[in-house]
Every structure is written in structure tokens, then in C-alpha cells.
Amino acid sequence: MKLAFVLFEYFPFGGLQRDMLAIAQAAVARGHQVTIFTRAWEGGKPKDITVHLLPVTAGSNHRRDVQFAGQVSELWADFDLRVGFNKMPGLDWYYAADGCLSERYSWPRSWLPRYRSKLDMEHAVFAQGSTTRILSISPPQKSLFQDHYGTAEQRFIDLPPGIRRDRVLPQCYESVRMAHREKLDLTDQQPMLLFVGSGFRTKGLDRAIHVLAELPEAQLFVVGDDRPERFAALARRLGVMSRLHFMGGQDNVPEWLWSADLLLHLAYAENTGTVLLEAAIAGLPVLTTKACGYSPYIEQAAMGQVMNDNASLAMMALAAKTLLMQGRDDWRQRGRVFAASADIYDLVEHAVSALEAGDDGEQE
Known part of the structure; x- marks a missing residue:
């Protein structure tokens, strides 16, 4: 089949972007032809996949989205399937990595042009009159879409997580951990807190910095690309800037997971939270919130603590202290069990396989 994959922007350290590229490469490996339509591409381009750049000129972000969707709709007629990784009209399939905006954007904000435009895009995918099918990766978000739009159950295909096996704790983890911590000028006894993600605000970096302030011996390392200014200002106000380290996007995420002592992912909104499962199979305990779609896995595996979304900063800090007090070998053993069974x-x-089975884009 000729497949059109559609994505607003590609950058190498985004979870949605990694999923899109992995699915595209797997489709090519099965003999399909994939063209990626996007308005911006950062980093190297994949082999055997055409990347078609469609520059847009609109000034605001929501107008750029609409302009891009209009442009790509004029180019995808000859493709067998149109697979969107952002919400827009005319898709055969939508990969539901983003949460339900109708749940978040209530009146009167929903009538502002920026939000109204985004809601219109979402409506085009999930409304009862749409024929777009949905690759669903978050059961809680799927329920919200059905509540707001009445989307038929048969339009959804439920996907399991797609965690990379190179995150699993290896037998040689001790030497990797020691070498990595030496590079960071950390002893084995110093608590190493880890934050992984490129959306600092929604993933709760501010909460992580407040937790850091209650752990005077700890260091917090932030792995991901985003604007750090407001968070650095918070750290300075709390007197912890010397213990907060912005590392940017990293290609060696497994080494960070194997070297740290606690993952902080106290998100305000998170459709899934892939890093939660990456940490768990790496034997790294997790402190997270119920806002994360994958948080039930952490509870089921007993690989950390899941906080209520409205938990106080003091409660989060206390939970972090408790998790750090438990033996690392115990966490590693739990992680190995989870990695082998989940x-x-x-x-x-x-x-x-879902794309291949539903290659006419119609409901079954």
C-alpha cells in the first residue's frame, strides 16, 4: 500500500514523533511505501521513506495547523491510506497520542479562536459522522472521547504500549551506572533524581523542583528539550539551582534510567507516559500522578507510587523520600519481573497490522 503519514512537526526527542517513525519504518519493512508529510523536520531523515515538507506562512500556531491540513489534503488523494498523528479532517486513521481537548477546553475558553480551531480538528476525527478510525493507546482518554463525541466502539483499535526492549535492566548495569555517575560527578550514595520529557510544564517539572527542595542531598537531572527559563527561575527562588541540571535531549536514555535512583513524572496531563514503563523495566522506581494514562501499570507492578492529581507538594516530597529509602536491589528485582511478564x-x-486489516479506511 501507499501510505501517507501526516504530522505537524518532527523533532527527534518527542514521544509521538518516535512512535510515528517506528510505525513508518515497520510498514516499510513489510513492503509498504510511506511518505511523511510535515511542515518541519529536525534531524536526519530516514532511509526508504520520503519526507515531504510543506512550509506554512500563517502567524499563529492554530492557523498554521489549519493551513497545513488544507495543503496536505490536496496531495494525498493518490494514497491508499491517510494516517494522521495530529488531529485534522479527512483522515482514514488517527494515532491518538494526544488527549481529549473537549475535556480540557470548557466555555468560555472553548470559544476563543485558538481553542475553537483545535476543537474543530478534534471534532473532525471523533464525531459520530466521521469515518476516521482510531489507534487508541490510552484507555482513560478513549473513554473521554466517547463521552464527549459518542464515538462508536468499533472505530477504535486498542494498542498495547510500545516500550523499547533496550530499556530493560542488563546484567552489566553496575558498570554502566558507575561510569555514568562518575561523568556526572556523583557518588553511589548521592540520590540522583531524574526527569525525562520535552514538555516541562505539562509533565510537572515545577513539582519535581519543589520535591528537590525537600531533599537536600539530591541532584535532579532534566533530560529533554524545552524552554528552561521559568523553571530555572523557580529553582533559584527555592535555592536549588546548583542541584538542578538541564541536560537537553539525550540519545542514551537507558543509561540515565539505569543510573538514577528515582524518576519524577508528576504530570498535570499525560495521555500515556511511556517513560513510566521505561523506568519500570529499567528497575527504577517512579513517582507519578493519576493524570498519566500508564500510571496503573506502576501500581500493578509495585514500581513506585501514584499520587492523586490534587496531592500537595508536601505529600509528593514525602512520597519521594519514602521511595528513596527502599533498597535499590528490591526495585531492580521488581523491574526484572515486570519486564519479563508485562x-x-x-x-x-x-x-x-491494524492498517493492513482496515486498508479501505471504513468502519467494520
Whole structure:
């Protein structure tokens, strides 16, 4: 099949972007032809996949989205399937990595042009009159879409997580951990807190910095690309800037997971939270919130603590202290059990199989 994959912007350290590229490469490996339409591409381009750049000129972000959707709709007629990784009209399939905006944008904000435009895009995908099918990766968000739009159950294909197996704790983790911590000028006894993600605000970096302030011996390392200014200002106000380290996007995420002592992912909104499962199979305990779609896995695996969304900063700090007091070997053993037993690795294969099975884009 000729597949059109559509994405507003590609950058190498985004979770949605990684999923899109992995699905595209798996489709090519099965003999399909993939063209990626996007308005911006950062980093190297993949082999055997055409990347078609469509520059847009609109000034605001929501107008750029609309302009891009209009441009790509004029180019995808000859493709067998149109697969969107952002919400827009005319898709055969939508990969639902983003949460339900109708749940978040209530009146009167929903009538502002910026939000109204985004809601219109969402309506085009999920409304009862739409024929777009949905690759669903978050059961809680799926329920919200059905509540707001009445989307038929048969339009959804539920996918398992797609965690990369290179995150699993290896037998040689001790030497990797020691070498990595030496590079960071950390002893084995110093608590190393880790934050991974490129959306600092929604993923709760401010909460992580407040937790850091209550752990005077700890260092917090932030792995991900975003604007750090407001968070650095918060750290300075709390007197912890010397213990907060912005590392930017990193290609060696497994080494960070194996070297740290606690993952802080106290998100305000998170459709899934892939890093939660990456940490768990790496034997790294997790402190997170119920806002994360994958948080039930952490509870089921006993790999950390899941806080209520309205938990106080003091409660979060206390939970972090408690998790750090538990033996690291115990966490590693739990992580190995979870890695060996959980069905969390096959998202990409299931996604491509769904596209192949529903190649006419119609409801079954």
C-alpha cells in the first residue's frame, strides 16, 4: 500500500514523533511505501521513506495547523491510506497520542479562536459522522472521547504500549551506572533524581523542583528539550539551582534510567507516559500522578507510587523520600519481573497490522 503519514512537526526527542517513525519504518519493512508529510523536520531523515515538507506562512500556531491540513489534503488523494498523528479532517486513521481537548477546553475558553480551531480538528476525527478510525493507546482518554463525541466502539483499535526492549535492566548495569555517575560527578550514595520529557510544564517539572527542595542531598537531572527559563527561575527562588541540571535531549536514555535512583513524572496531563514503563523495566522506581494514562501499570507492578492529581507538594516530597529509602536491589528485582511478564512491547507491530486489516479506511 501507499501510505501517507501526516504530522505537524518532527523533532527527534518527542514521544509521538518516535512512535510515528517506528510505525513508518515497520510498514516499510513489510513492503509498504510511506511518505511523511510535515511542515518541519529536525534531524536526519530516514532511509526508504520520503519526507515531504510543506512550509506554512500563517502567524499563529492554530492557523498554521489549519493551513497545513488544507495543503496536505490536496496531495494525498493518490494514497491508499491517510494516517494522521495530529488531529485534522479527512483522515482514514488517527494515532491518538494526544488527549481529549473537549475535556480540557470548557466555555468560555472553548470559544476563543485558538481553542475553537483545535476543537474543530478534534471534532473532525471523533464525531459520530466521521469515518476516521482510531489507534487508541490510552484507555482513560478513549473513554473521554466517547463521552464527549459518542464515538462508536468499533472505530477504535486498542494498542498495547510500545516500550523499547533496550530499556530493560542488563546484567552489566553496575558498570554502566558507575561510569555514568562518575561523568556526572556523583557518588553511589548521592540520590540522583531524574526527569525525562520535552514538555516541562505539562509533565510537572515545577513539582519535581519543589520535591528537590525537600531533599537536600539530591541532584535532579532534566533530560529533554524545552524552554528552561521559568523553571530555572523557580529553582533559584527555592535555592536549588546548583542541584538542578538541564541536560537537553539525550540519545542514551537507558543509561540515565539505569543510573538514577528515582524518576519524577508528576504530570498535570499525560495521555500515556511511556517513560513510566521505561523506568519500570529499567528497575527504577517512579513517582507519578493519576493524570498519566500508564500510571496503573506502576501500581500493578509495585514500581513506585501514584499520587492523586490534587496531592500537595508536601505529600509528593514525602512520597519521594519514602521511595528513596527502599533498597535499590528490591526495585531492580521488581523491574526484572515486570519486564519479563508485562505485555508492553508490541505497539508498532499491532499498529501496522491494524492498517493492513482496515486498508479501505471504513468502519467494520
